[in-house]
Amino acid sequence: MRAETAKPVFSLWPGQPGAAPAEGGTPSTGMPAWASAARRAPGRLTALGLVALGFVLAAAVGGYLLGLAGDDAPGAWHLPAIVVGVLAVCLALAGSGLLALRLVRAERRALAIFERAGVSLWEEDWSPVAQAIIALKRAGIHDMQTHFTAHPDALRALRRQVTIRNVNAFTVQMMGARSPADFIGPLDRILPDTDQTFVQWLVALAAGAPVFRSEAHITRPDGSVIDTLFAAELPSDLDGFRHIIVTAIDITGYKASHARLVAAETELARASRVITVGTLTASLAHEVNSPLSAIVLNAEACMRWLRRPVPEIAEAEAAIAQLMQEATRARDVVARTRSFLSNTPRHRRLVDLAETARDAIMVVGREMRELGISVHFDADAGLPRVSADAVQIQQVLVNLLLNGAQAMSEVPGPRDLTIRLHAAAEAVQVDVQDCGCGIAAGLMERIFMPFQTTRPGGMGMGLAICRNCIESHGGRLWADSTPGQGTTFHFTLPVQG
């Protein structure tokens, strides 16, 4: 099985099972079926053509038979045979004329449906993409996701070659444009650099998937951005790439209410954390206050024994011994609380890290778009699941993604942020690579210390907590950086047995 057929297509539309490759989508050559399929003639036209041919043949045969019948008769029979033959041919011609007329009407009707449909329709020419996929596959490159994750510039160039041929009236209205002419041209005019979905169309096309659906954020002519759900039947032959019909639904309102729901849930989770912390603090206060009280009282008792007219050394010593015992008790309380808080991930289960990473990308989607970040994602097929607290790992990923994005805020060119998941020795490794300003060698170890921050208002706890969290899962978190070129954070999570 080839890599891309094993990999589910990552759609930005949750709830859709990864667009499965078509039956026999990728034959043994590794080429999708459309690369070799003959042009699919529209069924209705073929049927009509066959009927017309039947007319002509019937006329010819009829004429011929009548002619034959006249052969053994005197010459007078020939004239009616010819007349009948000519009549038959005329009939056939009239029939084809009628057919041609119906064809024209059918085309007009199809155009009217496109134009008047109450849904946004886009006619797009993706043939350069078909050629690019065939060329890559001939060169032995089958995994589009891995290839374009490594070559984001090639991806951007290809996106520029996809052209919008036409849009319907509903689209013009939805996009607040004046005419279809506002859209006709290269796709990258409406799809901003931060788009994550184009590469997934390539993956679906290369896998020979029958349909694809994904969310995208497109720029309207007035510069505003709307959230859109795009869906299309993918072509089954090469010619089909010249006229892909894509439907678009404006889901901005839906996304906004979804974002509010997520924010409310996050706030709820934070509030419950605050309550937990409050409860914990109260019990911690009690646990620590008792030994602390005993320490203070013993110390003061000791002073009084020593300050007596005749100092009572034995009593003073006993008080000091008690004091030391209480100090040890206080230390144990702190140690116990620490281990309770950090060393036991509380909701461990078997986790598909690729899924966790996708969730993390969706969580920060808005911030990434606002910061102009292009997020690229790639995961090896068949990665083992790891035993982890998915929420904690997602928080680590969100933290690393936001750090990476902020590191690139001053970068003038493309801001590529890449997440790769691959197998490592008895572990799954996750790399988060930015192309930002990098970290000076001298600062490298300090970034993981608590209360280190370069951000105004930052607590500087992010990376310290991330490292603590990964280590409590039995993994490692570290970073490589080349100042001026960017930083890559890596973490591993062990695969059990």
Add this chain to the structure above:
Amino acid sequence: MDARVIAVVDDDQGIRMALRSLLRSVGYTVQLFADGPSFLADADPTPPDCLVTDIQMPGMSGLDLQRAVRARYPHLPVIIVTAFPEEAIRKQAMADGARCFLSKPFDSEAILRCLTEALDETG
């Protein structure tokens, strides 16, 4: 120094030991109890001169103990100490007749002053 008898009731052994050393260092005689019932069982026939009790204890709370003491020895002064100095509890303790309400950790001056005042009043 008179050998006044102070009873200390606290479920925390560390606190009991520390209070004993402190109170003995200024000349009091000290009796230690881990809970209210064992104090009540031991108090007859000669009650102490003052009772110092914690509030949060398993079984009988310090407030319950104070009420029991109040019924049996109306003039025995009671000093309350707690790690949870909530206003409602403080009010309740004072309404029930406590001489002092101290929150842990407290310093020795505070408790010694309370004791001196309580014992002076009872003569």
